[in-house]
Amino acid sequence: MEEKRMIVANFNVVFGTKEEPLLKYFDTIMLPALKSEFIRKKGDSEYVFLNISVTEVDKDDFVLTGIIVRETAIEIKSKFANGNLISTDELHPTAPYSLFVIFLKNHRMVLVKNQKGSPDLRSFSATVKYFFKTFIRSENAKRKKLKMELLPYPTINIVGIPIKSSIEEALRKVAKINKLRLRFYPLNGDLDFSGLFEGMTTDLRKTVGSKTGFIDLNTPTSTDGIIKVLTAAQGTVNPIFSVTYPDKKTGTIKNKEISESMNVAIETTNSIPEVIQDIVNKSKGLESITSITESNQKIYNEHLPLIKDNIK
Known part of the structure:
Protein backbone atom coordinates (compact mmCIF):
# COMPACT_ATOMS: atom_id res chain seq x y z
CA MET A 1 0.00 0.00 0.00
CA VAL A 159 -12.79 23.50 -10.50
CA GLY A 160 -11.78 21.97 -7.19
CA ILE A 161 -14.55 21.63 -4.60
CA PRO A 162 -13.87 23.62 -1.40
CA ILE A 163 -14.37 21.97 1.99
CA LYS A 164 -14.87 23.44 5.46
CA SER A 165 -11.61 22.26 7.05
CA SER A 166 -9.43 23.63 4.22
CA ILE A 167 -11.24 26.99 4.20
CA GLU A 168 -10.85 27.31 7.97
CA GLU A 169 -7.16 26.39 7.84
CA ALA A 170 -6.41 28.91 5.08
CA LEU A 171 -8.33 31.77 6.70
CA ARG A 172 -6.88 31.09 10.16
CA LYS A 173 -3.55 32.42 8.86
CA VAL A 174 -4.86 35.81 7.72
CA ALA A 175 -5.51 39.02 9.67
CA LYS A 176 -8.13 40.37 7.27
CA ILE A 177 -10.03 39.35 4.16
CA ASN A 178 -10.02 42.38 1.89
CA LYS A 179 -12.19 40.87 -0.81
CA LEU A 180 -13.77 37.58 -1.83
CA ARG A 181 -14.28 37.34 -5.58
CA LEU A 182 -16.65 34.63 -6.82
CA ARG A 183 -16.07 33.89 -10.52
CA PHE A 184 -19.05 32.18 -12.14
CA TYR A 185 -19.55 30.48 -15.48
CA PRO A 186 -22.08 28.34 -17.42
CA LEU A 187 -23.26 25.35 -15.38
CA ASN A 188 -23.86 21.81 -16.59
CA GLY A 189 -27.06 20.85 -14.79
CA ASP A 190 -26.01 22.14 -11.35
CA LEU A 191 -28.17 24.33 -9.17
CA ASP A 192 -27.36 28.01 -9.24
CA PHE A 193 -25.48 28.26 -5.91
CA SER A 194 -27.91 25.69 -4.49
CA GLY A 195 -30.45 28.51 -4.26
CA LEU A 196 -28.26 30.92 -2.28
CA PHE A 197 -28.18 33.41 -5.15
CA GLU A 198 -31.46 32.42 -6.88
CA GLY A 199 -30.71 32.94 -10.55
CA MET A 200 -28.10 35.61 -10.01
CA THR A 201 -25.17 33.83 -11.62
CA THR A 202 -27.14 32.17 -14.43
CA ASP A 203 -30.26 34.18 -15.27
CA LEU A 204 -28.56 37.56 -14.85
CA ARG A 205 -25.57 36.43 -16.94
CA LYS A 206 -27.82 35.13 -19.74
CA THR A 207 -30.00 38.25 -19.70
CA VAL A 208 -27.03 40.46 -20.56
CA GLY A 209 -25.51 37.88 -22.93
CA SER A 210 -22.37 37.19 -20.93
CA LYS A 211 -20.66 33.80 -20.65
CA THR A 212 -18.76 34.56 -17.44
CA GLY A 213 -18.69 37.10 -14.65
CA PHE A 214 -17.93 37.63 -11.00
CA ILE A 215 -19.29 38.97 -7.74
CA ASP A 216 -17.03 40.92 -5.39
CA LEU A 217 -17.77 40.71 -1.67
CA ASN A 218 -15.76 43.38 0.13
CA THR A 219 -14.19 42.85 3.57
CA PRO A 220 -16.23 39.75 4.55
CA THR A 221 -15.91 38.99 8.26
CA SER A 222 -17.98 35.84 8.75
CA THR A 223 -15.93 32.69 8.23
CA ASP A 224 -19.06 30.62 8.85
CA GLY A 225 -20.86 32.55 6.10
CA ILE A 226 -17.99 32.07 3.68
CA ILE A 227 -17.94 28.35 4.41
CA LYS A 228 -21.71 28.13 3.87
CA VAL A 229 -21.48 29.82 0.46
CA LEU A 230 -18.45 27.93 -0.86
CA THR A 231 -19.43 24.48 0.35
CA ALA A 232 -22.99 24.90 -0.96
CA ALA A 233 -21.63 26.01 -4.35
CA GLN A 234 -19.93 22.58 -4.76
CA GLY A 235 -17.35 23.76 -7.29
CA THR A 236 -19.83 25.76 -9.40
CA VAL A 237 -17.85 28.96 -8.76
CA ASN A 238 -14.17 29.78 -8.60
CA PRO A 239 -13.33 31.76 -5.43
CA ILE A 240 -10.31 34.02 -5.00
CA PHE A 241 -9.51 35.73 -1.68
CA SER A 242 -7.51 38.96 -1.45
CA VAL A 243 -6.09 38.97 2.07
CA THR A 244 -3.78 40.74 4.50
CA TYR A 245 -1.56 38.66 6.78
CA PRO A 246 -0.56 39.54 10.37
CA ASP A 247 2.80 40.90 9.13
CA LYS A 248 0.87 43.40 6.94
CA LYS A 249 1.82 41.64 3.72
CA THR A 250 -0.97 41.10 1.21
CA GLY A 251 -1.65 38.03 -0.91
CA THR A 252 -4.26 35.83 -2.54
CA ILE A 253 -5.79 32.49 -1.62
CA LYS A 254 -7.00 30.56 -4.65
CA ASN A 255 -9.44 27.71 -4.97
CA LYS A 256 -6.77 25.00 -5.18
CA GLU A 257 -5.65 25.89 -1.64
CA ILE A 258 -9.09 25.28 -0.13
CA SER A 259 -10.30 22.42 -2.34
CA GLU A 260 -11.02 18.94 -1.12
Whole structure:
Protein backbone atom coordinates (compact mmCIF):
# COMPACT_ATOMS: atom_id res chain seq x y z
CA MET A 1 0.00 0.00 0.00
CA GLU A 2 1.16 3.53 -0.80
CA GLU A 3 -0.35 6.89 0.11
CA LYS A 4 -1.47 8.86 -2.95
CA ARG A 5 -2.99 12.34 -3.13
CA MET A 6 -6.59 12.48 -4.38
CA ILE A 7 -8.17 15.76 -5.53
CA VAL A 8 -11.95 16.21 -5.84
CA ALA A 9 -13.33 18.54 -8.52
CA ASN A 10 -16.28 19.56 -10.67
CA PHE A 11 -15.78 18.63 -14.35
CA ASN A 12 -18.04 21.35 -15.73
CA VAL A 13 -18.40 21.52 -19.53
CA VAL A 14 -21.14 23.05 -21.70
CA PHE A 15 -21.27 23.48 -25.48
CA GLY A 16 -22.14 26.33 -27.78
CA THR A 17 -24.13 29.51 -27.29
CA LYS A 18 -27.06 27.50 -25.91
CA GLU A 19 -24.80 26.04 -23.20
CA GLU A 20 -25.86 22.49 -23.96
CA PRO A 21 -24.84 19.76 -21.49
CA LEU A 22 -21.69 17.67 -21.80
CA LEU A 23 -23.51 14.36 -22.24
CA LYS A 24 -25.29 15.55 -25.38
CA TYR A 25 -21.90 15.39 -27.10
CA PHE A 26 -20.59 12.38 -25.20
CA ASP A 27 -20.02 10.21 -28.28
CA THR A 28 -19.34 12.94 -30.85
CA ILE A 29 -16.86 15.07 -28.86
CA MET A 30 -15.98 13.95 -25.34
CA LEU A 31 -14.99 10.31 -25.94
CA PRO A 32 -13.31 10.67 -29.33
CA ALA A 33 -11.46 13.81 -28.22
CA LEU A 34 -10.00 12.17 -25.10
CA LYS A 35 -9.14 9.05 -27.11
CA SER A 36 -7.36 11.06 -29.80
CA GLU A 37 -3.61 10.70 -30.14
CA PHE A 38 -2.94 14.39 -29.66
CA ILE A 39 0.00 15.67 -27.64
CA ARG A 40 -0.15 18.89 -25.63
CA LYS A 41 3.28 20.47 -25.34
CA LYS A 42 4.09 22.80 -22.46
CA GLY A 43 7.69 23.80 -21.94
CA ASP A 44 9.80 20.65 -21.70
CA SER A 45 6.76 18.47 -20.99
CA GLU A 46 4.28 16.62 -23.21
CA TYR A 47 0.84 15.53 -22.00
CA VAL A 48 -1.25 12.65 -23.36
CA PHE A 49 -4.34 10.68 -22.32
CA LEU A 50 -4.30 6.88 -22.15
CA ASN A 51 -6.73 4.03 -21.37
CA ILE A 52 -9.91 6.09 -21.70
CA SER A 53 -12.90 3.85 -20.97
CA VAL A 54 -16.48 3.83 -19.71
CA THR A 55 -17.32 1.52 -16.80
CA GLU A 56 -20.51 0.65 -14.93
CA VAL A 57 -19.80 0.87 -11.19
CA ASP A 58 -23.37 0.28 -10.00
CA LYS A 59 -26.65 -0.43 -11.75
CA ASP A 60 -26.94 2.26 -14.47
CA ASP A 61 -24.19 4.30 -12.80
CA PHE A 62 -21.34 4.92 -15.24
CA VAL A 63 -17.95 6.57 -14.93
CA LEU A 64 -15.34 7.62 -17.45
CA THR A 65 -11.82 6.69 -16.40
CA GLY A 66 -8.34 7.21 -17.77
CA ILE A 67 -4.73 8.22 -17.28
CA ILE A 68 -3.05 11.55 -17.98
CA VAL A 69 0.69 11.19 -18.56
CA ARG A 70 3.32 13.91 -18.37
CA GLU A 71 6.35 12.92 -20.42
CA THR A 72 9.44 14.94 -19.57
CA ALA A 73 13.12 14.62 -18.63
CA ILE A 74 15.01 15.32 -15.43
CA GLU A 75 18.30 17.16 -15.87
CA ILE A 76 20.98 16.24 -13.32
CA LYS A 77 23.97 18.58 -13.10
CA SER A 78 25.44 17.35 -9.82
CA LYS A 79 25.45 14.42 -7.41
CA PHE A 80 26.51 13.99 -3.79
CA ALA A 81 28.61 10.88 -3.12
CA ASN A 82 31.01 9.93 -0.31
CA GLY A 83 30.82 13.42 1.13
CA ASN A 84 31.75 15.09 -2.14
CA LEU A 85 29.79 17.13 -4.65
CA ILE A 86 30.33 15.69 -8.12
CA SER A 87 29.56 17.53 -11.35
CA THR A 88 27.61 15.56 -13.92
CA ASP A 89 25.55 16.09 -17.04
CA GLU A 90 22.72 13.58 -17.21
CA LEU A 91 19.26 13.61 -18.68
CA HIS A 92 16.78 10.99 -17.49
CA PRO A 93 13.40 10.57 -19.24
CA THR A 94 10.43 10.20 -16.91
CA ALA A 95 6.66 9.87 -17.31
CA PRO A 96 4.78 10.62 -14.07
CA TYR A 97 1.04 10.11 -14.41
CA SER A 98 -2.26 10.67 -12.65
CA LEU A 99 -5.40 8.53 -12.73
CA PHE A 100 -8.83 10.13 -13.04
CA VAL A 101 -12.46 9.13 -12.65
CA ILE A 102 -15.35 11.27 -13.94
CA PHE A 103 -18.78 10.36 -12.53
CA LEU A 104 -21.11 10.88 -15.50
CA LYS A 105 -24.24 11.19 -13.36
CA ASN A 106 -23.17 14.53 -11.90
CA HIS A 107 -19.79 15.26 -13.64
CA ARG A 108 -17.89 15.28 -10.35
CA MET A 109 -14.41 13.82 -10.61
CA VAL A 110 -11.33 12.71 -8.71
CA LEU A 111 -7.71 12.96 -9.81
CA VAL A 112 -5.12 10.77 -8.08
CA LYS A 113 -1.46 11.74 -8.48
CA ASN A 114 0.85 8.73 -8.70
CA GLN A 115 4.02 10.55 -7.60
CA LYS A 116 5.76 13.89 -7.27
CA GLY A 117 5.58 15.64 -10.64
CA SER A 118 2.38 13.88 -11.69
CA PRO A 119 -0.13 16.11 -13.53
CA ASP A 120 -2.24 18.23 -11.17
CA LEU A 121 -5.77 19.57 -11.71
CA ARG A 122 -4.48 22.64 -13.55
CA SER A 123 -2.49 20.51 -16.02
CA PHE A 124 -5.43 18.14 -16.42
CA SER A 125 -7.79 21.02 -17.18
CA ALA A 126 -5.42 22.59 -19.70
CA THR A 127 -4.96 19.25 -21.46
CA VAL A 128 -8.71 18.58 -21.63
CA LYS A 129 -9.24 22.03 -23.18
CA TYR A 130 -6.48 21.42 -25.73
CA PHE A 131 -7.79 17.98 -26.72
CA PHE A 132 -11.41 19.12 -27.03
CA LYS A 133 -10.64 22.22 -29.10
CA THR A 134 -8.05 20.47 -31.30
CA PHE A 135 -10.47 17.63 -32.01
CA ILE A 136 -13.39 19.95 -32.80
CA ARG A 137 -11.24 22.08 -35.10
CA SER A 138 -10.14 18.96 -37.00
CA GLU A 139 -13.66 17.51 -37.23
CA ASN A 140 -15.20 20.78 -38.32
CA ALA A 141 -12.69 21.08 -41.17
CA LYS A 142 -13.98 17.73 -42.46
CA ARG A 143 -17.62 18.69 -41.87
CA LYS A 144 -17.25 21.94 -43.82
CA LYS A 145 -16.12 20.00 -46.89
CA LEU A 146 -19.11 17.67 -46.54
CA LYS A 147 -21.47 20.58 -45.80
CA MET A 148 -22.42 19.01 -42.48
CA GLU A 149 -23.51 20.79 -39.30
CA LEU A 150 -20.46 21.98 -37.35
CA LEU A 151 -19.68 20.84 -33.83
CA PRO A 152 -19.98 23.53 -31.13
CA TYR A 153 -17.00 24.65 -29.07
CA PRO A 154 -17.02 24.08 -25.29
CA THR A 155 -16.78 26.27 -22.25
CA ILE A 156 -14.68 24.25 -19.81
CA ASN A 157 -14.30 24.94 -16.09
CA ILE A 158 -12.71 22.15 -14.05
CA VAL A 159 -12.79 23.50 -10.50
CA GLY A 160 -11.78 21.97 -7.19
CA ILE A 161 -14.55 21.63 -4.60
CA PRO A 162 -13.87 23.62 -1.40
CA ILE A 163 -14.37 21.97 1.99
CA LYS A 164 -14.87 23.44 5.46
CA SER A 165 -11.61 22.26 7.05
CA SER A 166 -9.43 23.63 4.22
CA ILE A 167 -11.24 26.99 4.20
CA GLU A 168 -10.85 27.31 7.97
CA GLU A 169 -7.16 26.39 7.84
CA ALA A 170 -6.41 28.91 5.08
CA LEU A 171 -8.33 31.77 6.70
CA ARG A 172 -6.88 31.09 10.16
CA LYS A 173 -3.55 32.42 8.86
CA VAL A 174 -4.86 35.81 7.72
CA ALA A 175 -5.51 39.02 9.67
CA LYS A 176 -8.13 40.37 7.27
CA ILE A 177 -10.03 39.35 4.16
CA ASN A 178 -10.02 42.38 1.89
CA LYS A 179 -12.19 40.87 -0.81
CA LEU A 180 -13.77 37.58 -1.83
CA ARG A 181 -14.28 37.34 -5.58
CA LEU A 182 -16.65 34.63 -6.82
CA ARG A 183 -16.07 33.89 -10.52
CA PHE A 184 -19.05 32.18 -12.14
CA TYR A 185 -19.55 30.48 -15.48
CA PRO A 186 -22.08 28.34 -17.42
CA LEU A 187 -23.26 25.35 -15.38
CA ASN A 188 -23.86 21.81 -16.59
CA GLY A 189 -27.06 20.85 -14.79
CA ASP A 190 -26.01 22.14 -11.35
CA LEU A 191 -28.17 24.33 -9.17
CA ASP A 192 -27.36 28.01 -9.24
CA PHE A 193 -25.48 28.26 -5.91
CA SER A 194 -27.91 25.69 -4.49
CA GLY A 195 -30.45 28.51 -4.26
CA LEU A 196 -28.26 30.92 -2.28
CA PHE A 197 -28.18 33.41 -5.15
CA GLU A 198 -31.46 32.42 -6.88
CA GLY A 199 -30.71 32.94 -10.55
CA MET A 200 -28.10 35.61 -10.01
CA THR A 201 -25.17 33.83 -11.62
CA THR A 202 -27.14 32.17 -14.43
CA ASP A 203 -30.26 34.18 -15.27
CA LEU A 204 -28.56 37.56 -14.85
CA ARG A 205 -25.57 36.43 -16.94
CA LYS A 206 -27.82 35.13 -19.74
CA THR A 207 -30.00 38.25 -19.70
CA VAL A 208 -27.03 40.46 -20.56
CA GLY A 209 -25.51 37.88 -22.93
CA SER A 210 -22.37 37.19 -20.93
CA LYS A 211 -20.66 33.80 -20.65
CA THR A 212 -18.76 34.56 -17.44
CA GLY A 213 -18.69 37.10 -14.65
CA PHE A 214 -17.93 37.63 -11.00
CA ILE A 215 -19.29 38.97 -7.74
CA ASP A 216 -17.03 40.92 -5.39
CA LEU A 217 -17.77 40.71 -1.67
CA ASN A 218 -15.76 43.38 0.13
CA THR A 219 -14.19 42.85 3.57
CA PRO A 220 -16.23 39.75 4.55
CA THR A 221 -15.91 38.99 8.26
CA SER A 222 -17.98 35.84 8.75
CA THR A 223 -15.93 32.69 8.23
CA ASP A 224 -19.06 30.62 8.85
CA GLY A 225 -20.86 32.55 6.10
CA ILE A 226 -17.99 32.07 3.68
CA ILE A 227 -17.94 28.35 4.41
CA LYS A 228 -21.71 28.13 3.87
CA VAL A 229 -21.48 29.82 0.46
CA LEU A 230 -18.45 27.93 -0.86
CA THR A 231 -19.43 24.48 0.35
CA ALA A 232 -22.99 24.90 -0.96
CA ALA A 233 -21.63 26.01 -4.35
CA GLN A 234 -19.93 22.58 -4.76
CA GLY A 235 -17.35 23.76 -7.29
CA THR A 236 -19.83 25.76 -9.40
CA VAL A 237 -17.85 28.96 -8.76
CA ASN A 238 -14.17 29.78 -8.60
CA PRO A 239 -13.33 31.76 -5.43
CA ILE A 240 -10.31 34.02 -5.00
CA PHE A 241 -9.51 35.73 -1.68
CA SER A 242 -7.51 38.96 -1.45
CA VAL A 243 -6.09 38.97 2.07
CA THR A 244 -3.78 40.74 4.50
CA TYR A 245 -1.56 38.66 6.78
CA PRO A 246 -0.56 39.54 10.37
CA ASP A 247 2.80 40.90 9.13
CA LYS A 248 0.87 43.40 6.94
CA LYS A 249 1.82 41.64 3.72
CA THR A 250 -0.97 41.10 1.21
CA GLY A 251 -1.65 38.03 -0.91
CA THR A 252 -4.26 35.83 -2.54
CA ILE A 253 -5.79 32.49 -1.62
CA LYS A 254 -7.00 30.56 -4.65
CA ASN A 255 -9.44 27.71 -4.97
CA LYS A 256 -6.77 25.00 -5.18
CA GLU A 257 -5.65 25.89 -1.64
CA ILE A 258 -9.09 25.28 -0.13
CA SER A 259 -10.30 22.42 -2.34
CA GLU A 260 -11.02 18.94 -1.12
CA SER A 261 -8.00 16.65 -1.29
CA MET A 262 -6.86 13.72 0.82
CA ASN A 263 -4.37 10.91 1.03
CA VAL A 264 -5.69 7.53 -0.04
CA ALA A 265 -4.01 4.16 0.45
CA ILE A 266 -3.56 2.43 -2.92
CA GLU A 267 -2.24 -1.08 -3.54
CA THR A 268 0.40 -0.28 -6.17
CA THR A 269 1.01 -3.92 -7.09
CA ASN A 270 -2.46 -4.11 -8.63
CA SER A 271 -3.16 -3.55 -12.32
CA ILE A 272 -4.31 -0.11 -13.47
CA PRO A 273 -7.98 -1.22 -13.83
CA GLU A 274 -7.90 -2.62 -10.27
CA VAL A 275 -6.35 0.59 -8.94
CA ILE A 276 -9.03 2.66 -10.69
CA GLN A 277 -11.77 0.45 -9.22
CA ASP A 278 -10.23 1.00 -5.77
CA ILE A 279 -10.29 4.77 -6.38
CA VAL A 280 -13.96 4.56 -7.43
CA ASN A 281 -14.84 2.63 -4.25
CA LYS A 282 -13.07 5.17 -2.04
CA SER A 283 -14.67 8.11 -3.88
CA LYS A 284 -18.26 6.87 -3.54
CA GLY A 285 -18.21 7.61 0.17
CA LEU A 286 -17.58 11.34 -0.35
CA GLU A 287 -20.57 13.67 -0.08
CA SER A 288 -19.16 15.91 -2.82
CA ILE A 289 -19.14 12.93 -5.20
CA THR A 290 -22.59 11.56 -4.35
CA SER A 291 -24.34 14.96 -4.44
CA ILE A 292 -26.67 15.16 -7.46
CA THR A 293 -29.32 17.67 -8.48
CA GLU A 294 -32.65 16.94 -10.16
CA SER A 295 -31.27 18.58 -13.28
CA ASN A 296 -28.16 16.34 -13.17
CA GLN A 297 -30.37 13.26 -12.92
CA LYS A 298 -32.67 14.38 -15.74
CA ILE A 299 -29.76 15.05 -18.12
CA TYR A 300 -28.16 11.75 -17.19
CA ASN A 301 -31.36 9.74 -17.73
CA GLU A 302 -31.90 11.33 -21.13
CA HIS A 303 -28.43 10.33 -22.31
CA LEU A 304 -28.06 6.98 -20.53
CA PRO A 305 -28.74 4.95 -23.73
CA LEU A 306 -25.96 6.91 -25.45
CA ILE A 307 -23.53 6.12 -22.63
CA LYS A 308 -24.40 2.42 -22.69
CA ASP A 309 -23.74 2.30 -26.43
CA ASN A 310 -20.14 3.34 -25.78
CA ILE A 311 -19.13 0.70 -23.23
CA LYS A 312 -16.22 -1.41 -24.42
